[in-house]
Amino acid sequence: MEEQPDEKLLVLVNRLKQEKYPDADSLLLAGSVIRGEATSTSDLDIIVLYPELPNAYRDSYYYDNWPVEAFVHDLQTLTYFIDEIDAPTGVPSLATMVDDGKSVPSATELSKSAKVLAQASLRKGPEPWSIQTVNSARYMITDLIEDLKDSRNATESQAIASVLYSTIADFYFRIHGFWSAKGKTIPRRLRKVDPGFAERFEKAFSAVFLKNESQALISLVSDLLAPHGGPLFSGHRLEAPEEWRK
Known part of the structure; x- marks a missing residue:
């Protein structure tokens, strides 16, 4: 179940989307701010979802004095990174962020599909060790x-x-x-x-x-x-x- 972050933070993240990713379908806000564990040095972890992209990328920058780590994907690149990059390491970093993430400004069909994908991977678990x-x-x-x-x-x-x-x-x-x-x-x-x-x-x-x-x-x-x-x-x-x- 998604936690509910501070309303002011949601407003800030929604403004970030409009200014920096106006063509994105939605954002998922994840990390310590979602778990209620943020500190004065915490960053904003966001997954930015597009219907289609030439390629996925990671973006690091400051926004309104917040350090931001943005993971920018469409559904195909998200699938690849979850299945082919993270899963073999045994550490489901991206799937966990997607699963925990709060949809901004609200849930869409694409963000729901991303969550279904992440949840399926997390339920499946890692490949057993030889x-x-x-x-x-x-x-x-x-x-x-x-x-x-x-x-x-x-x-x-x-x-x-x-x-x-x-x-x-x-x-x-x-x-x-x-x-x-x-x-x-x-x-x-x-x-x-x-x-x-x-x-x-x-x-x-x-x-x-x-x-x-x-x-x-x-x-x-x-x-x-x-x-x-x-x-x-x-x-x-x-x-x-x-x-x-x-």
């Missing part, structure tokens, strides 16, 4: 955890943990068949799909970053990998394609 991908992720996490165990100082531990943060989250999401997330979206998404794991995840990383204590994170990884074969190092082999020659 055994090879699972093993590669296990190997990478194992390698990083061994580095963390042997870390010589707090700076090294923080550097290793910063890589583990997204790597562990991605493994958790994908191994459970969920869409993944990146950056600041990770904790919000974890809390939504598994509040208990999210709490343990956050405490483990806080211990590394604030106290230089890594045992909670090492234990978290051990429990996460255990149902999938545990840590992986010995015997892991990754074949390069024959055509990788120069």
Whole structure:
């Protein structure tokens, strides 16, 4: 269900459409302003929908002191980006924005079709990881955890943990068949799909970053990998394609 942003903001976004995208069918206002989480530095994320375009594009600029990130599409380019660009990464960024977006000035047949497309993709979920991908992720996490165990100082531990943060989250999401997330979206998404794991995840990383204590994170990884074969190092082999020659 769409949240209702501040009425003044809707007026501003409608004016933006009229001035910058007068021929567009509609806009979808998404991001933190829709979720009620906007801060003084938040930007406006908008999907601009046209009946037809020569090509999709992304536009960044300021409007009325707001930083704006505009994703400009027609239905065909939107379909391509959702299915061919975002879906293979496991992170449904554009589909989520479209699904969450508030139609401005109002819903149209095109904006409704865009939402149906996004919702179908989100319901379908990501492609399951292959055994090879699972093993590669296990190997990478194992390698990083061994580095963390042997870390010589707090700076090294923080550097290793910063890589583990997204790597562990991605493994958790994908191994459970969920869409993944990146950056600041990770904790919000974890809390939504598994509040208990999210709490343990956050405490483990806080211990590394604030106290230089890594045992909670090492234990978290051990429990996460255990149902999938545990840590992986010995015997892991990754074949390069024959055509990788120069």
